Amino acid sequence: MTTTAGTSIWDTMDVMPSAKQRAFARYFTAVLIDLVVLALFVEYWPAGVTASSFSIMLLAAVLLQILLKLTIVLEHKVAAYYNAKPGGFNKFMRFFTAWLILFGSKFVILEALAFAFGDRLKFGGPFHGIVALIVVVVAMLLVEVIIVKFYRSLT
Numbered sequence: 793m794t795t796t797a798g799t800s801i802w803d804t805m806d807v808m809p810s811a812k813q814r815a816f817a818r819y820f821t822a823v824l825i826d827l828v829v830l831a832l833f834v835e836y837w838p839a840g841v842t843a844s845s846f847s848i849m850l851l852a853a854v855l856l857q858i859l860l861k862l863t864i865v866l867e868h869k870v871a872a873y874y875n876a877k878p879g880g881f882n883k884f885m886r887f888f889t890a891w892l893i894l895f896g897s898k899f900v901i902l903e904a905l906a907f908a909f910g911d912r913l914k915f916g917g918p919f920h921g922i923v924a925l926i927v928v929v930v931a932m933l934l935v936e937v938i939i940v941k942f943y944r945s946l947t
Contacts, residue, residue, distance in 0.1 A: 827853040840924035
């Protein structure tokens with residue numbers, strides 16, 4: 793029997809996925825998780841997060857995922873630099889720069905979202921929306937961790 797383009801995606805689950813397929817599945821799932829979390833905040837916290845449409849939320853979820861992953865890559869590179877050096881000062885700098893990058897990146901992310909979407913996506917409240925953004929990002933990361941733990945428990 794030959795397979796056709798109409799074959800179900802579930803039929804591919806019997807084959808070990810390639811590295812590219814695993815990366816795609818990982819980021820696709822993360823974007824969908826971020827989209828759901830963002831949509832829930834838009835629905836239930838209108839003073840904190842507003843979006844003009846589902847499409848804007850989807851694009852924002854993609855942009856957030858890209859920017860968050862870039863932040864983690866940068867933080868790991870800086871951490872590796874300081875971890876390679878001995879001494880208490882370098883240990884302090886490793887943790888200080890990690891905090892600085894992880895916290896400071898939220899301001900960059902907020903500005904990137906404002907630049908990309910303008911008034912179509914807004915984070916409101918204290919400190920020009922930075923608190924709302926941090927709450928949303930932390931919720932996204934927590935949900936991702938919960939989903940990963942659940943997935944791994946299925947073995």
